[in-house]
Amino acid sequence: MKFKTFAAFVGPSIFMMLLFIAAPLVSVFIQSFQETITIQEQVEVETCTPGFVTQTCTTEIKTVPVLDENGKTITETRWVGLQSYQNVLQMDKLWEAVGAGSWNDIMQIDFWRALRFTLTYTLLTLPLVLGVGLAIAITVNNATRSIRGPIIFVSLLPFIITPVIGALSIYWLFVGDGILTALLERWTGNNISMFAQGWTVELLMYLYKVWSSAPFAFVIFYAGLQTVNMDTLESAVIDGASRWERLRHVIIPHLMPLIVFIALIHLMDTYREFEAIVGFRSQAHVISLQWLTYDFMTPDDAGNRAISRASASAMLTMIGIVFLLIWPLRRTWRDHKGSAH
Amino acid sequence: MFLKRIVLAGAVSLMGSAAVAACSFENDVPIKSLSAGFEAWKAVTDAMAECGNFQAELDQEFRTKQPAAFEANPALYQIGGVSNGTITPLLNSGTIRPLDDLVEKYGQNLSPNQLIRVNGQIMAIAMMVNTQHLMYRADILADLGIETPTSWDEVYAAAEKIKAAGVVDYPLGATMKSGWNLAQEFVNMYPGFGGVFFNDDNSAAVNSEAGMKALATMKRALEYTDPEVLVSDSTYVQQQFQQGKIAMANLWASRAGAMNDEAESQVVGKVAMAAAPVAMQGGAPATTLWWDGIVIARNISDEEADAAFRVAMEGLDAETVQGANDAAIWLIPGYEPTEIAAGAIATATANPAPPAYPSTTQMGLLHTALGNELPAFLTGELDAQATLEAIEEAYTISAREANVLE
Numbered sequence: 001m002k003f004k005t006f007a008a009f010v011g012p013s014i015f016m017m018l019l020f021i022a023a024p025l026v027s028v029f030i031q032s033f034q035e036t037i038t039i040q041e042q043v044e045v046e047t048c049t050p051g052f053v054t055q056t057c058t059t060e061i062k063t064v065p066v067l068d069e070n071g072k073t074i075t076e077t078r079w080v081g082l083q084s085y086q087n088v089l090q091m092d093k094l095w096e097a098v099g100a101g102s103w104n105d106i107m108q109i110d111f112w113r114a115l116r117f118t119l120t121y122t123l124l125t126l127p128l129v130l131g132v133g134l135a136i137a138i139t140v141n142n143a144t145r146s147i148r149g150p151i152i153f154v155s156l157l158p159f160i161i162t163p164v165i166g167a168l169s170i171y172w173l174f175v176g177d178g179i180l181t182a183l184l185e186r187w188t189g190n191n192i193s194m195f196a197q198g199w200t201v202e203l204l205m206y207l208y209k210v211w212s213s214a215p216f217a218f219v220i221f222y223a224g225l226q227t228v229n230m231d232t233l234e235s236a237v238i239d240g241a242s243r244w245e246r247l248r249h250v251i252i253p254h255l256m257p258l259i260v261f262i263a264l265i266h267l268m269d270t271y272r273e274f275e276a277i278v279g280f281r282s283q284a285h286v287i288s289l290q291w292l293t294y295d296f297m298t299p300d301d302a303g304n305r306a307i308s309r310a311s312a313s314a315m316l317t318m319i320g321i322v323f324l325l326i327w328p329l330r331r332t333w334r335d336h337k338g339s340a341h
Numbered sequence: 342m343f344l345k346r347i348v349l350a351g352a353v354s355l356m357g358s359a360a361v362a363a364c365s366f367e368n369d370v371p372i373k374s375l376s377a378g379f380e381a382w383k384a385v386t387d388a389m390a391e392c393g394n395f396q397a398e399l400d401q402e403f404r405t406k407q408p409a410a411f412e413a414n415p416a417l418y419q420i421g422g423v424s425n426g427t428i429t430p431l432l433n434s435g436t437i438r439p440l441d442d443l444v445e446k447y448g449q450n451l452s453p454n455q456l457i458r459v460n461g462q463i464m465a466i467a468m469m470v471n472t473q474h475l476m477y478r479a480d481i482l483a484d485l486g487i488e489t490p491t492s493w494d495e496v497y498a499a500a501e502k503i504k505a506a507g508v509v510d511y512p513l514g515a516t517m518k519s520g521w522n523l524a525q526e527f528v529n530m531y532p533g534f535g536g537v538f539f540n541d542d543n544s545a546a547v548n549s550e551a552g553m554k555a556l557a558t559m560k561r562a563l564e565y566t567d568p569e570v571l572v573s574d575s576t577y578v579q580q581q582f583q584q585g586k587i588a589m590a591n592l593w594a595s596r597a598g599a600m601n602d603e604a605e606s607q608v609v610g611k612v613a614m615a616a617a618p619v620a621m622q623g624g625a626p627a628t629t630l631w632w633d634g635i636v637i638a639r640n641i642s643d644e645e646a647d648a649a650f651r652v653a654m655e656g657l658d659a660e661t662v663q664g665a666n667d668a669a670i671w672l673i674p675g676y677e678p679t680e681i682a683a684g685a686i687a688t689a690t691a692n693p694a695p696p697a698y699p700s701t702t703q704m705g706l707l708h709t710a711l712g713n714e715l716p717a718f719l720t721g722e723l724d725a726q727a728t729l730e731a732i733e734e735a736y737t738i739s740a741r742e743a744n745v746l747e
Contacts, residue, residue: 303408303702
C-alpha cells in the first residue's frame with residue numbers, strides 16, 4: 001500500500017486517539033502530582049434555620065473559601081510529588097498491617113481492598129469465560145442447522161444488554177424479596193439474604209461477569225471453529241482419537257491465538273470493572289479500583305472532590321492493566337514473529 | 342376523527358385556560374429549575390409551571406449537578422432547589438444571589454420564618470422542614486400492648502417483643518445503605534449522645550465516648566433489621582413499610598405521606614408518627630433538622646432573576662400547599678398539620694431540640710469518611726475503636742487536601 005493511502009486511512013483514527021486518549025492521559029498524569037487547594041479563611045457567620053414557630057439563628061466560626069473580585073474562589077496549584085499516590089496506597093499502614101500479619105488490617109485500606117477484589121474478579125472469571133464460551137461454541141457448532149439461529153440469538157442476549165442494566169437485573173432477581181430469592185426461600189424453607197455478606201455478593205458478581213462476557217468469547221470461538229481443518233480432524237478420527245482428544249490436540253491448538261485475544265480483551269475490560277459495584281450496591285463488602293477512582297471524584301454535599309487522589313488512583317489502575325497484559329501481549333508478539341518467518 | 346380532534350382541542354384549551362387562571366401573571370421569560378425529586382418538589386414545580394415558559398428538572402442527583410450548573414455563565418438554571426445540606430457549595434463559591442430586594446418586591450406572602458439569612462442577607466427561601474421521626478405500625482404496637490417508644494432503648498425493647506410475636510418479617514427498618522445514608526445515621530445518633538464533630542482547629546473529634554456509644558446503639562439495630570440492611574436506602578425502607586414487612590423505622594418526615602397512598606401502600610392508616618427517639622435520657626431526639634427551599638442563580642440577568650423569583654413565589658403559595666397538604670411539613674401559610682406531621686413537629690419542638698444538620702466544608706468531608714468507614718464496623722471487620730480511628734484518619738487526609746486543617 002502506498003504510504004499516502006495508508007496515512008489517509010489511519011490518520012483520522014490516530015488523531016482521535018491522541019486527542020481523546022493520549023491528551024487526557026497526560027493531563028491526568030500531571031494532575032496526579034499536583035494538588036489544587038482552595039484558599040480558605042475563617043469568618044464568623046450567622047445562619048438561621050427555620051423552626052415551627054420562629055427561626056433559630058446561630059453564630060459560629062466557619063471555614064469558607066475566599067472569593068476574588070469576580071466572585072470566583074481563589075485556588076492555588078502546587079506540586080506535591082508522590083503525596084497523592086501515598087494517600088491512595090497508604091504504604092505505612094500497609095507495612096504496619098503486613099508486619100502484624102493481619103490480612104484483615106490490609107483489607108481495611110481501600111486501595112488494597114479494591115485491588116484484592118479486582119484481581120480475583122479478573123483472574124477467576126477469565127478461565128470461566130473461556131471455558132463457557134468454548135462450550136457454547138462447540139455445542140452450537142454441533143447443533144442441527146435449523147436450531148442454530150435461535151440458540152445463537154439467545155446466547156448473545158446478555159452481551160447486548162447494557163452492563164449496568166445486566167447487573168441491576170441480577171441484583172433485583174436475588175435481593176431480599178426478589179423473584180429468585182422468593183422461589184428459593186419457598187423451596188428450601190430458609191430465609192435467604194444474598195446481599196447480607198461479602199462472599200455471596202462476590203459469588204453473584206462472578207456469575208454476572210461470566211454471564212455477560214461469555215457470549216463475546218462464544219462468538220469469536222464459533223467463528224474460529226468454522227476454520228478448523230477438516231482433513232486433520234478426519235485423520236484424527238481415523239487414528240481413533242476420542243472427542244476429548246480431538247478437542248485437546250486439534251481444536252484448542254488451532255484456537256490458541258483466539259484464546260489469547262479473548263484473554264487480552266477480558267483482562268483489559270474486567271480490570272476496569274465498575275458497573276457491577278454500582279449495580280450490586282456492594283460498596284459495603286467489595287469495591288473495585290475503578291469504583292475507587294469514581295468515589296474520589298464524586299463531590300460531597302459541601303462540593304469537595306479529591307481530584308489528586310482520583311488521578312493517582314486512575315494512573316495506578318492503568319499501571320495494573322499494563323502489568324496484566326504483559327503475558328498475553330508477549331505471546332501474541334512471539335506468534336506474530338513466528339508466523340512471519 | 343374530526344369530532345375527536347375537536348374534543349381534544351377543547352380539552353387542551355380548557356386545560357390551558359385553567360392553568361393561566363392558577364397563576365397570577367403570565368411569565369414570558371424562559372425559566373428552568375433543578376431540584377430534588379420527592380413529592381413536595383413535584384407539587385411546587387407543577388404550580389410554577391402554571392405560569393408558562395417554565396421547565397423543571399427533578400433529579401435525586403441534583404446535589405452533584407448543581408454546583409457546576411450554577412457556576413456556568415450564564416447559569417444553566419435560574420432556580421435551584423436546595424436543602425441546608427446542599428446549599429453549602431453554592432454559598433462557598435458565591436453562585437447564588439442575595440434575595441433581599443426581590444423579597445421586598447414580591448415576597449409579601451412570605452413569613453419571616455422562611456427567609457434563610459446568612460450574615461444578614463437573605464440567600465434562600467425555605468418552603469418546608471424535614472427531619473427523621475419514628476414511624477411505627479400503630480396496630481401492631483397496640484395489639485402487643487407496647488407503649489410508643491421514646492428512646493432507642495425502648496425501640497429495641499419493643500423490637501424484641503415484635504420479633505418474638507413474629508407478626509412482621511423484621512421489626513425494624515433502617516437507612517443504612519453504605520455511603521451517604523449510613524453516614525447520616527451516625528450524624529443523627531452522635532449528637533444525641535452529646536458528641537461534637539470537630540475540635541476548634543477543624544480536626545475531627547468523633548473518636549470519643551459519644552462516638553463509641555453511637556456506634557454501639559447503631560449496631561444493636563442489626564439484630565432486628567433485614568440482614569441486607571447495608572443496601573437499604575430511604576426508598577427501600579419506605580417500600581418495606583408499605584408492604585407491611587417492618588413495624589418501626591426512624592425515617593424522613595417527607596416519606597410519611599407515602600404510607601397513606603392507596604395506590605402503593607398496603608398499610609393505609611396503620612402507620613403512626615412519633616418524635617424521633619432520644620439516644621440518652623434527657624437528651625435531644627437523635628436526629629438532625631433540615632429545610633428545603635429555593636435559591637436564585639447569580640450568573641443570570643436581573644430580568645431573569647425577577648421572573649424566576651415571581652414564578653417561584655407562585656410555586657410556594659397557599660394554593661400549592663392546599664393541593665398537596667400531606668406532601669411535606671410546609672412552612673408556607675395555609676398549611677394544616679395533620680396526623681402524619683405529628684412526629685416531625687414533636688421532634689422539632691422537643692426540649693432540648695435536635696441540632697440543624699451542621700453543613701460546612703468539613704462536614705462534607707467527614708460525611709464521606711463516615712460513609713466509607715462505617716460499613717467495616719457493621720460487618721464486624723473492625724471494632725468500634727478502630728473504626729473511629731479509621732474515620733479520623735480518612736478525614737485528616739481529605740481535610741488536608743481541602744486546606745481546612747490549620
